[in-house]
Amino acid sequence: MKLKKLMHDFLQDYLDENKIEFSEWGVNVNNQEGFGDYSSNIALKLAKILKKAPIEIAENIAIHPNASESVFTLSASQPGFVNFHISNDYYLKILKQIINESENFGKKKKLNKSANVEFVSSNPTGPLTVGHGRQAILGDMVSNILTWNGYNVTREYYYNDAGKQMRVLAESCYAKYAKQVGRDVEMPENGYVGTYLDEIAEKIVNEHGKDLESDNPIFRDFTEKEIFANIENTLENLGIKFDVFTKEGTFYKNGAIDNVLKILKEKNLSYEKDGAVWFKTSSLNKEEDKVLVKSSGEPTYRLPDIAYHADKVDRGFDLIVDIFGADHIDTYPDVILGLKCMDKKTEHIKVVIHQFVTIKKGGEIVKMSTRKANFITLDELKDELSSDIIRYFFIMRGANSHLDFDLDLAKDESEKNPVYYLQYANARISNLLKRYDKEISTDSKIDYSLLKEKDEIALVKLLSEFPVKMEDVLHSLEPRKIATYLEEVAAAYHKFYGNHKVINSQNTHLSSARKKLCEATKIILTNGLSILGISAPERM
RNA sequence: GCCCCGGUAGCUCAGCUGGAUAGAGCAACGGAUUUCUAAUCCGUAGGUCACAGGUUCGAAUCCUGUCCGGGGUACCA
Numbered sequence: 001m002k003l004k005k006l007m008h009d010f011l012q013d014y015l016d017e018n019k020i021e022f023s024e025w026g027v028n029v030n031n032q033e034g035f036g037d038y039s040s041n042i043a044l045k046l047a048k049i050l051k052k053a054p055i056e057i058a059e060n061i062a063i064h065p066n067a068s069e070s071v072f073t074l075s076a077s078q079p080g081f082v083n084f085h086i087s088n089d090y091y092l093k094i095l096k097q098i099i100n101e102s103e104n105f106g107k108k109k110k111l112n113k114s115a116n117v118e119f120v121s122s123n124p125t126g127p128l129t130v131g132h133g134r135q136a137i138l139g140d141m142v143s144n145i146l147t148w149n150g151y152n153v154t155r156e157y158y159y160n161d162a163g164k165q166m167r168v169l170a171e172s173c174y175a176k177y178a179k180q181v182g183r184d185v186e187m188p189e190n191g192y193v194g195t196y197l198d199e200i201a202e203k204i205v206n207e208h209g210k211d212l213e214s215d216n217p218i219f220r221d222f223t224e225k226e227i228f229a230n231i232e233n234t235l236e237n238l239g240i241k242f243d244v245f246t247k248e249g250t251f252y253k254n255g256a257i258d259n260v261l262k263i264l265k266e267k268n269l270s271y272e273k274d275g276a277v278w279f280k281t282s283s284l285n286k287e288e289d290k291v292l293v294k295s296s297g298e299p300t301y302r303l304p305d306i307a308y309h310a311d312k313v314d315r316g317f318d319l320i321v322d323i324f325g326a327d328h329i330d331t332y333p334d335v336i337l338g339l340k341c342m343d344k345k346t347e348h349i350k351v352v353i354h355q356f357v358t359i360k361k362g363g364e365i366v367k368m369s370t371r372k373a374n375f376i377t378l379d380e381l382k383d384e385l386s387s388d389i390i391r392y393f394f395i396m397r398g399a400n401s402h403l404d405f406d407l408d409l410a411k412d413e414s415e416k417n418p419v420y421y422l423q424y425a426n427a428r429i430s431n432l433l434k435r436y437d438k439e440i441s442t443d444s445k446i447d448y449s450l451l452k453e454k455d456e457i458a459l460v461k462l463l464s465e466f467p468v469k470m471e472d473v474l475h476s477l478e479p480r481k482i483a484t485y486l487e488e489v490a491a492a493y494h495k496f497y498g499n500h501k502v503i504n505s506q507n508t509h510l511s512s513a514r515k516k517l518c519e520a521t522k523i524i525l526t527n528g529l530s531i532l533g534i535s536a537p538e539r540m
Numbered sequence: 541g542c543c544c545c546g547g548u549a550g551c552u553c554a555g556c557u558g559g560a561u562a563g564a565g566c567a568a569c570g571g572a573u574u575u576c577u578a579a580u581c582c583g584u585a586g587g588u589c590a591c592a593g594g595u596u597c598g599a600a601u602c603c604u605g606u607c608c609g610g611g612g613u614a615c616c617a
Contacts, residue, residue, distance in 0.1 A: 032560070041559060044597065054597070079597070081560070123617070165617065190616090276615055287542085294615040301617045326611055329544050355545060356611065397553070400545060402610060404552085415579070418565065424579050432576050439576085484554060487564080498572090498581040518576095540579065 003038075004468070006068045007084055011042055014064045022046060027084070029465070036075060036083030037461065043080040054080025088457055092448040094464040098520040105523060106467035111150035116312055117143045119323035120235070120242075121158045124227040125169045126194055127377040128234050130405060131325070131357045136378075137394040137533075138354055139323040140240045141479035144531045149474045151319065157242045158308060161224060162249040164298065168192070170220035176201035177219065181210040200226050234378050238387050239533050246311075248304045256307040257299060261292065263342050284337055302331070306338035313344045320349045321477065326356055352477050354399040360406040376407070384411055388534045392419035395479045395532070418487060422525060423537055425490035429522045430538040432502055436515055440505050443512040450513040455496040459517065462492050463524050470531075479532060486528045493521045 007027050015022060025042035043058035050057060058076035062083075066074060072084045098105045119139025122132050143153045160166065172192040178185035180201055187193065200223050208218055235241070251257050261277065264270040269280045275295030279302070282289050292303045312320055324332060332351055339346050359376055381390060384407075393410060396418070397403050410417075436442075451457070469485045502514040529536045 026557085028559075030560090031555095031563090035560065039559085041598095044559080047597070077560080079560080160617070163617075274615080278615095291615045296615075298615085300615065305617095326545070327617085328612095330612060331617090353544085358610085401553085402546065406552090409552090416566070420579055421565085424577080428577060428580080435576055480554090484564095487554090491564085494580055495582095497576080498578095501576065503576050540577080 003071070003086070003090070003464075006071055007038060007040070010064075010066060010068060011040060011061070011082070013067070014061050017064070020046070020049070022049065030083070035077055035081065037072075037086040038084040039077075039081045040084075041081065043076070043082055047080065058082050086461075088449070088452060091457060091460040091464055092451060095448060095451075095460050095516065095520050098463060098523055099516055102523055103527060106470050106527065107148055108150035110152070113151050113318040114154065114316070115143075115146045115151040115319040115321065116154045116156055116315070116317040117146065117321045117323065118156045118158055118312075120231075122231065123160045123165050124224050124231060125165055125192060126227065127196055127379060128231055130359055130376050130378060130381055133238070133378045133381065133390065134354055134357045134394045134403060135323055135325060136235055136238060136240055137391050138352065138399055138479065140238075141391075141395065141482075141532055142321060142323065142352060142477050144533060145470075145473055145477065145479065145482075146319070146321070148470060148531055154244055154317070155240075155242045156244045156246060156312075158246045158248070160248040160301075160304075162247070162252060162304075163301075166220060166224065169223055171214075173197055173201055173204075173223045174214045174219045177204055177212065178214075180205055185214070196227070196230075197223070230379075234382070237382050238378070238390060246308065248308070251304050251307040251311070256311060257303055260303060260307050260310065260338065260342065264292075264338075267341060269341050279334070279338070281334065281337060284341075286334075286337070290334055302334055302338070305331075305335045306342075309335050309339055309349075310342055310344055313339060313346070313349075318348060321352060322349065323352045323354070326353060329353055350477065352399060355402045357394075357403045357405050360404055360408070381407075385414065388419055388423070389414060389417055391532060391534050392417065392483065395483055398478060398480045418483075419534060420540070422486050422490045422529065423535070424540055425493045426522060426525045426529070426536045427538060427540040428497065429493070429518045429525075432518060433515070433522075436503050436511075439503055440508055440511060442515060443509060446512050446516055447509055448513055448516070450510045451517060453496075453500060455492070455499050456514070456517060459489075459492040459496050459521065462489050463520055466524050466527070482528055482531060486525060486532075489521065489524055489528070493518075 004027065011025070011027075022045070025040060025045045027038050027040045030037055030039050043061060044054045046052075046057050047054040055076060055078060058080045062074040062076040064074075066072075070087060071090045072086050075083045075085065077083055117139055119142075120128070120132055120136050122128060128136070139155070143155050146153050168188055168190060169192055171188040175185050175187045175191060176197045180198075203226065204212070204218060204222055208222075212218060232242075261270065264279065269283070270292060271278055271280060276291050277293035278289045279292045280289055290302060291300050293299050309320075322332065336346050336349065339349075385393075389410065393405065394403070451460070466485075469481065473479070473481050496517070500514065502511060502518060504511050526536045
């Protein structure tokens with residue numbers, strides 16, 4: 001980051017010196033060889049304004065007095081790029097810094113800012129599915145990213161303990177119970193038929209006897225408790241823990257829902273029609289109005305969601321992140337709109353949408369529905385795959401892309417999973433460091449300047465980009481980008497490792513410097529993996 | 541119909557705030573192990589970045605249209 005500033009300052013100085021007011025330019029990392037480490041398009045952009053050939057301007061900039069000569073030198077290249085060649089010295093300083101700051105390298109200091117991340121939020125009507133898994137992993141990693149960047153993060157799970165779904169669940173459970181005690185009761189329409197309910201019904205028989213009537217609250221409360229315990233357990237197996245669980249019912253009891261209705265009515269943004277209460281979204285640039293309270297008197301999900309979000313806003317977080325599945329794309333704007341109508345702040349609410357997961361089994365796509373019980377649960381997945389692999393699998397694609405989770409492939413090819421590539425790099429280093437200590441001693445003063453091989457410098461350059469990557473990720477909230485970066489780091493390390501020997505008793509000075517490079521790589525890998533919640537084993 | 545995602549190598553995908561020669565893994569083929577963990581590395585081969593226009597000095601990236609695939613369009617959540 002400091003580097004970027006130096007480069008910007010240099011270019012800005014050129015502009016100031018020549019009295020040019022212009023800001024439509026940038027500096028980019030160069031991945032291709034031969035054009036320096038970074039380059040700017042400033043000359044290309046200036047060409048039109050100055051009415052000069054871009055290459056001429058670039059050459060002019062390249063000979064502009066450079067106050068940061070120890071950090072970079074300049075060159076110009078066709079068709080008019082200004083190239084920055086960073087000195088090895090600069091990179092080696094960063095290397096030293098990585099070693100010194102270790103697990104804090106690239107980490108932001110505590111900001112005294114708070115963030116709330118809401119995710120999973122699956123209603124306790126059944127075990128979590130693989131689809132929920134994507135959201136769980138994504139939410140957990142987003143939380144880690146925010147923590148890493150200095151936020152004090154609250155992980156929140158919001159669920160509906162009060163609506164129609166839970167009623168149907170209770171009825172379904174009763175139907176299962178009735179069957180077990182020999183009563184003839186039909187499964188309700190759209191009931192839940194999963195075998196997990198049979199097990200719960202059996203437990204009810206064992207613990208509460210066979211004489212319960214259909215209206216006994218046990219069928220709802222016991223079932224909810226059982227399922228929820230199962231959900232928490234599933235999440236914990238993946239290393240995910242929530243700080244706060246919020247029940248929808250709370251907002252009925254404390255009057256928040258009535259309050260939303262009251263405010264909207266006062267503002268003339270709601271009305272009654274056909275026995276239902278409507279949100280006049282058409283007057284707010286929406287195509288049609290939406291129902292808030294059904295004619296049956298039950299609110300739609302929209303209303304409690306608005307009350308819930310208003311509550312989150314009132315709790316004063318500096319940042320609110322909602323992780324939603326693609327099915328919420330159309331609905332969250334209504335909630336935001338509701339908040340605006342209540343004069344609540346909404347600019348600090350970020351929504352991360354992820355596309356769905358489809359499961360491939362035996363080469364075929366499995367359509368999943370909790371009601372129909374043909375889903376694959378997260379637990380089942382966990383039985384076959386490690387938490388590390390599951391975590392990595394779910395972020396192998398960007399959140400905004402569909403994810404085909406090929407179960408057979410995940411099992412068969414677990415040896416080839418890219419997560420092993422990262423972990424192996426770390427294990428290799430760990431082993432090397434152990435051997436190093438046995439075989440030779442480290443110099444008391446390290447001469448970093450001995451590192452000048454191409455592979456060495458390329459690796460350090462990559463390592464030095466870690467803080468910038470982490471800052472990028474704070475904006476995109478896309479864990480996939482960390483994984484991509486770490487894969488690059490691992491590749492650069494494996495390459496270095498293959499071409500250069502670290503332990504060499506004939507040249508302990510060079511060995512000592514290379515050892516430090518290994519240590520720094522390990523630090524970056526460990527830090528990155530910790531954000532992803534993936535282990536960094538010492539041996540494999 | 542309308543809305544949201546996606547279409548890049550045989551397969552799975554990176555790259556997308558416009559930048560120089562479009563990358564990786566798998567699969568195929570050929571190499572590297574008396575040497576710090578070969579779960580690795582090196583090399584060969586593989587491309588009309590869906591298609592057509594447009595903007596630009598410059599487009600996989602931005603805009604428009606078309607085609608194909610997925611999802612959403614409830615007084616379900």
